[in-house]
Amino acid sequence: MTERLNVAVIGAGYWGPNLARNFRASAEWNLATICDLDIERAQGVADGVGGVPVTSSLDEVLADPSIDAIAIATPARTHHPITLAALEAGKHVMVEKPLADERHRGEDMVARADEQGLVLMADHTYCYTPAVLKIRELIAEGALGDILFVDSVRINLGLIQPDVDVFWDLAPHDLSIIDFVLPDGLDTTSVSAHGADPLRTGKACVGYLAMPLAGGAMAHIHVNWLSPTKIRQMVIGGTKRTLVWDDLNPQQRISVYDRGVDLASVTKSASTVSRDANISYRLGDTWSPALPEREALGNVVSEFAAAIREQRPARTDGEAGLRVLSVLDAARRSLAAGGAPAPMILDIPVRSAA
Numbered sequence: 001m002t003e004r005l006n007v008a009v010i011g012a013g014y015w016g017p018n019l020a021r022n023f024r025a026s027a028e029w030n031l032a033t034i035c036d037l038d039i040e041r042a043q044g045v046a047d048g049v050g051g052v053p054v055t056s057s058l059d060e061v062l063a064d065p066s067i068d069a070i071a072i073a074t075p076a077r078t079h080h081p082i083t084l085a086a087l088e089a090g091k092h093v094m095v096e097k098p099l100a101d102e103r104h105r106g107e108d109m110v111a112r113a114d115e116q117g118l119v120l121m122a123d124h125t126y127c128y129t130p131a132v133l134k135i136r137e138l139i140a141e142g143a144l145g146d147i148l149f150v151d152s153v154r155i156n157l158g159l160i161q162p163d164v165d166v167f168w169d170l171a172p173h174d175l176s177i178i179d180f181v182l183p184d185g186l187d188t189t190s191v192s193a194h195g196a197d198p199l200r201t202g203k204a205c206v207g208y209l210a211m212p213l214a215g216g217a218m219a220h221i222h223v224n225w226l227s228p229t230k231i232r233q234m235v236i237g238g239t240k241r242t243l244v245w246d247d248l249n250p251q252q253r254i255s256v257y258d259r260g261v262d263l264a265s266v267t268k269s270a271s272t273v274s275r276d277a278n279i280s281y282r283l284g285d286t287w288s289p290a291l292p293e294r295e296a297l298g299n300v301v302s303e304f305a306a307a308i309r310e311q312r313p314a315r316t317d318g319e320a321g322l323r324v325l326s327v328l329d330a331a332r333r334s335l336a337a338g339g340a341p342a343p344m345i346l347d348i349p350v351r352s353a354a
C-alpha cells in the first residue's frame with residue numbers, strides 16, 4: 001500500500017467540515033491538521049472527525065515539511081494569497097470555488113503552480129457527482145445529438161456572502177458543469193449579465209447570465225439568493241433528445257426526453273430559410289438512467305491524490321477554475337455596462353475533449 005499523503009484543511013466554516021470528513025475517510029490521505037483563524041471552530045471540526053491537531057496559524061502549517069498538500073475552504077478573497085503562500089512552500093493546493101475573486105488573480109495562481117510543478121485543483125464538486133458524470137457520458141456518446149441550449153436554475157434562500165455577489169457564489173457550479181459536460185466546454189465569445197440588489201445589500205442577490213455557445217447554441221443561468229423555494233435544475237436540449245437534471249429529486253435526478261422539434265427538410269432560397277410545413281414534433285419516450293448514490297467529495301479527494309501521485313493535472317485543474325473566472329469576469333463587465341454583451345478574454349485553452 002502506498003503511503004498516505006498528508007493534508008491540512010484551511011477554513012473550518014460551513015464547507016471546511018465536509019472536506020475534513022472526506023479526507024479523514026479516504027485511504028489516500030492522512031488528515032494532518034485543521035487550520036482556522038478561529039481556533040474554536042477548528043477544534044469543533046477536529047472533534048467531529050475523531051480528533052486531529054488544530055492551529056490558527058497558516059504559517060505553522062506551511063512550515064511543516066510533512067504536509068504534502070492543503071485544501072482551502074476560506075472566503076474567495078483569501079484564495080489567492082493562501083494559494084501563493086502554499087505553492088511557495090512547495091505544497092499542492094486544492095481550492096474551493098470560485099478559484100479566486102478576480103480573473104487576474106486566478107491567472108497568477110495557475111502560472112505559479114506551473115512554475116513550481118505542483119498540482120492546483122479547483123473543487124468543482126458537481127463535476128464529481130454521479131449525475132454530472134452520466135450527463136457528460138450521454139452527451140459524449142451522442143445521445144442528445146448536437147446541443148441546442150442549456151438552461152440552468154440555481155435558486156434558494158442563500159447566505160449573502162461577505163465578499164462575492166450571487167454570480168461569483170453560485171454560478172461557478174453551473175459554469176463548471178457546462179465546461180465539464182459539453183464537448184467544447186465553456187467555449188463562448190461574450191457574456192450578458194443582469195443583476196439586481198433589491199434589498200440594498202451592496203451586491204447582486206439575483207442574477208441572470210446568458211452566453212452564446214459553439215454552433216449557435218445558447219446557455220442561460222439563473223442564480224438567486226432570495227428565492228423561498230430551492231430549485232437545482234438544468235435542462236440540456238439537443239437535436240435528438242433533451243435531458244432534464246433535477247438534483248433535488250433523488251428518485252429521478254435525470255430524465256431524458258425523446259421529444260423535440262424536427263426540421264425534416266429545410267428548403268433554402270436565396271437569403272432566407274423556409275421551414276413552413278417542414279416542422280414536425282417528436283413525442284417519444286422518457287427514460288431515467290439509474291445512478292449510484294456516491295458523495296462527490298469522496299471522488300474529489302481521490303482525484304486530488306491521484307493527480308499528485310501521477311504528476312498530472314487534476315480533472316478540474318486550475319485552468320478549469322480560470323475558465324469559470326473568465327466568464328464571471330465578463331459577466332462583471334457586462335453588469336457594469338448595463339447588461340451589454342462583454343467579450344470574453346480568451347487566452348486560455350478551451351477544455352480538451354478527452
Ligand SMILES: NC(=O)c1ccc[n+]([C@@H]2O[C@H](COP(=O)([O-])OP(=O)(O)OC[C@H]3O[C@@H](n4cnc5c(N)ncnc54)[C@H](O)[C@@H]3O)[C@@H](O)[C@H]2O)c1
Nearest residue numbers: 011012013014015016036037038073074076096097098125
Ligand atoms: N464546493 C461547494 O459546493 C461549496 C459549497 C459551499 C461553499 N464553498 C466554498 O467554500 C469556501 C468557504 O465558504 P464557507 O461558506 O465555508 O465560508 P465560511 O465563512 O463559513 O468559512 C470560512 C472559514 O475560513 C476561516 N478563515 C478565513 N480566512 C482564513 C485564513 N486566512 N486562514 C485560516 N482560516 C481562515 C474563517 O474563520 C471561517 O471559519 C468559499 O470559497 C465557498 O464558495 C464551496
